[in-house]
Amino acid sequence: MTLNQLRAFVAAERLGSFTAAAAHLDIAQASVSELIRRLEEELDALLFVRGSRRLSLTAAGAELLPYARESIAAADEGTRAVTSLGSLGGGTATFGVLRNADFYLLGNLVQTFHRKYPAVRVRLVGQNSAETAAAISAGEIEAGLVVLPVDEDDLIITPLMQDEVLYVSSDPERVAEPITVEEFAQRRLVLYDAHFGWRDPTRRQLADRAQLAGVRIEPLIEIEHVEAALKLVAAGIGDTIVGSALLSSPAFPPGLHTASFAEPLFDTIAFARKRGRPLSRATRKLARLAEDAISEVRGLEARPRS
Structure with a gap:
């Protein structure tokens, strides 16, 4: 059963003849007759009563008609959706x-x-x-x-840019020099992305460095959002890390100080x-x-x- 067969069937029922259906579908009358014949053959049932001046449905045809209409409508709606998506008029x-x-x-x-x-x-x-x-x-x-x-x-x-990851502290003495991963591991740390923890890509880089250095990073506090971590750092509770893109944001509190890592650390976006x-x-x-x-x-x- 094909959409072309169903379109021919619905058009013939609505217009009352194969000739009118052919004109509507812009195909030959013989093509409409063949489409209907194949559909009837596949269903093993006659769909129209022939011989009268206007086609009329058999019981099988009346049973098929609403499903045929629904199938055609669904196909047309799908075509419109894809067309709209292609033209950015929808989707x-x-x-x-x-x-x-x-x-x-x-x-x-x-x-x-x-x-x-x-x-x-x-x-x-x-x-x-x-x-x-x-x-x-x-x-x-x-x-x-x-x-x-x-x-x-x-x-x-596809890599797009690198954003340097910086060490952040409220104590200017702690950022006087670039910080090593060994020094970082000894600090009181407030780290964000608590839910993903060491699965977070930035934290994964730090964990790999710590492992090579033979140290372990154990944060004092873990929370979800970088903004909350920065507030705790501003209160002097601990230190954290941020991407350099955050420095010009209003979320970065005044009075905080930053330093690079001794071996510079980058987030690759x-x-x-x-x-x-x-x-x-x-x-x-x-x-x-x-x-x-x-x-x-x-x-x-x-x-x-x-």
Whole structure:
């Protein structure tokens, strides 16, 4: 059973003859007759009573008619949806962003995209990079920005920029010189991303360095959000780490001081998508806007800091 057969059947019933159905479908009358014949043969049932001036349905034809109409309507609706998506007159863009997206000029991403493509629905998911990578791999979102490293082998990874990770303290003496991983492990630490812990990409880099140095990093306090960690550091409770993009944010409290690691540490921000799965046009456009925002941050980071 094909859509062409069902279209011929529905048109013949509505217009009352194979000739009128052929004109409506812009095909030969013989083609309509053949489509109906094959459909009847497949169903092993007559669908029309022939011989009268106007076709009339048999009991089998009347039974088939509502299902045929539903099938055609569903196919047409699917065609319209895909066509709308291709023209960005509809569809849905699904994209994962860094949980601290605002620090990378991504806060206005949805507004910018919506102004350009107001008919497209947007699903923007902000979460830890480990979770974003898993969601892309599972097909829950199409693509996203992640901090490397991530473990998903079925992803295509395109690095976009490096953001230096800095040590942060309220005590200026602690940041007078670059800090070694051994010194870092001895400090009273307030680390964020508590849920993912050492699965977090930045923390994974620190853990690898600590292992090579023969030390263990054990934070005094673990919480979820970097903003909360910085407030605790400002209160003198402990020290933490941040990406350099955060330094110009209002979330970075006054009176805090930073230092590089003795062996500089960097977050590599990358674009990730699933291997072998083409992106919808809407998501490609959203990804391009996100990459443009990251490029702008990269340009700002290249400027000397005052």
